[in-house]
Amino acid sequence: MKDAEPQIAVPEQEAATRTFRRRVFYLPGYDPIHPRRYRELYRKEGAEQADLSGYGLTLRPKKVKGPYGWQVEGVIEGRSAEADVEVLVWSDIVRDSMSGTIPATYLQLVRTAWAYIGSGALFRLMRLRKGPMIAALYPIVFLLVQLALACLLGWALGALIAGLTHWTLGLAVAALVAVLVLRWFKAKDNKVFAWYLMHDYAYSAQSGGANPPALEVRMAEFRTQIRAALDQDYDEVLVVGHSSGAHLAVSILADLLREGLPERCPALSFLSLGQVVPMVSFLPNAARLRADLRFMAAQEQVFWLDVTAPGDGCAFALCDPVSVSGMAPPDKKGPLVISAAFTRTLSPAKWQALKRRWFRLHFQYLCAFDNLADRADEYDYFRVTAGPLTLRERFAARPPSKSRIERAVNGYGSVA
Incomplete structure (x- = not known):
């Protein structure tokens, strides 16, 4: 296994002028609703954020194979970018349960x-x-x-x-x-x-933190989809795990890295949003997840950014999912834990309108912020998914949140 993130080298002048290409895999949480809701959410909130921030964002029908997705074209920070977005669908498993x-x-x-x-x-x-x-x-x-x-x-x-x-x-x-x-x-x-x-x-x-067999099968299918994208001509393959989708993404990416990445491939990045990892990793039979958390924390190939906010009452805000689960290795590399800081990134009027809508706030990470500072490393879902920088380029120099929680309080330490 390589020690650094594999990527295709591009001359600096060419990189500044050509269109940046990204493949995004969005892994939702426990949600029985059709994935079209995520396209409509992206369309509506992306248009609002583009208007607020003064950049261009256009949605088009999907051009790649896959069960459900769309294409987005962005003109952000003076450069053009395009992203093929795919929703990794497991809503049928949710409905059955x-x-x-x-x-x-x-x-x-x-x-x-x-x-x-x-x-x-x-x-x-x-x-x-x-x-x-x-x-x-x-x-x-x-x-x-x-x-x-x-x-x-x-x-x-x-x-x-x-x-x-x-x-x-x-x-x-x-x-x-x-x-x-x-x-x-x-x-x-x-x-x-x-x-x-x-x-x-x-x-x-139901299984004490172990993944049900049907879910493990679907996760293997997701891993195959992500692996296929690494053979394509993209600058970045970005995996976004939201809510309980975050801990599924941890295991999927850990398995992918264990199998080995292509010799030359796009940057592989991981963005976890509103994670609830401890709800699973603290259960006695979550040995597989705990092992995957330790593995992902020690590797350097995938840049992992974890974004939560204290205003989101459904997430373990600013809790480092690796450390609080007791899985931090001595050579821990990630994740980088930062706050979306709703009280700062939302205007006082919008915060007042949303602060008691706790379920809506759990989805705010996928929505527009109307009080963002004009900084490249400020969390903005649409800059991240449709902008011209990889997740590592955008956030690697940003310090972690000072108020993050890292103390290990998990009572179970067994790993698969």
């Missing part, structure tokens, strides 16, 4: 709570950030409250019917009403996301 009945969801609740409490992971995670822990406890509390309300309403109507007729009919009415109320709560979950989040945490917890 969410197809359980109401009783099955409540059984998931019990099992998930026990996975984190029984293993001690919950109490260790609380020592890092309270925000993600509140987000983790929220669906449990909310679903229990919904169950209590459904049972209370069912009992009240059932008692009324039993008093007028017979207790057996009253019992049947009570059960029917409770079920109907729970179905109504589930149907309205697009407003509160309690059922969705319950499935999300249960998916990671």
Whole structure:
């Protein structure tokens, strides 16, 4: 394995005039929705950021093979660039995991709570950030409250019917009403996301942090797609892992590096956004992820930038995912942990409008910032994905956040 990032050498004068070419692989988190939402988000927010920052950004239909993507052309920092963006789709696996009945969801609740409490992971995670822990406890509390309300309403109507007729009919009415109320709560979950989040945490917890077999198969397919792009004429291949997609990307890239990169290939970069790595790496059976974190922290071929923000209550903001998981090697090289600093990069008016919309803030990394400083190393998703610099060129000289958390609090150290 090489000690430095492999890349194709380009004369300095030629590099300054020709179009920079990038392949972007976006790996979403636990999301059952069709990937077209990410294209529309990129189109809308990219146009807004381009208008705010004064650069050019144009979306076009995709030109490369793959299940879903688009092409973007940018004129940024005085140079032209184009990027072929591909969404690595696993929403079908997510939907299959969410197809359980109401009783099955409540059984998931019990099992998930026990996975984190029984293993001690919950109490260790609380020592890092309270925000993600509140987000983790929220669906449990909310679903229990919904169950209590459904049972209370069912009992009240059932008692009324039993008093007028017979207790057996009253019992049947009570059960029917409770079920109907729970179905109504589930149907309205697009407003509160309690059922969705319950499935999300249960998916990671069901095997104690180990990836389900179907997901491992899909990750191998993603690795094949990324490896094929390294044989193409790009200046950079950029892997973006958002939310729980970040820890999947860690394992995919670790496997890719173990297999070996081409002798001459584009720069390979990794951007993790709003990561929730500790939610998995702190579980007892996450040996594969812990080993991959240690491996990725010691290598230099892939430049890894980790971006979070304290304003995002769903992410482990400024928690170095390697160090807090207890996997920092003596020769640790990365990741570079920086903050998107929502309170600074968003105007006071926009921050006031968004600060209580915690689910929307978890996607802010993919959106426009209306108060960015005019600096090349300021985090801007559209400069990163459609600009003329590699991730390493743009951020390598930037110091890590001073308020990052690096203390190891994970109770499990086994590795695959």
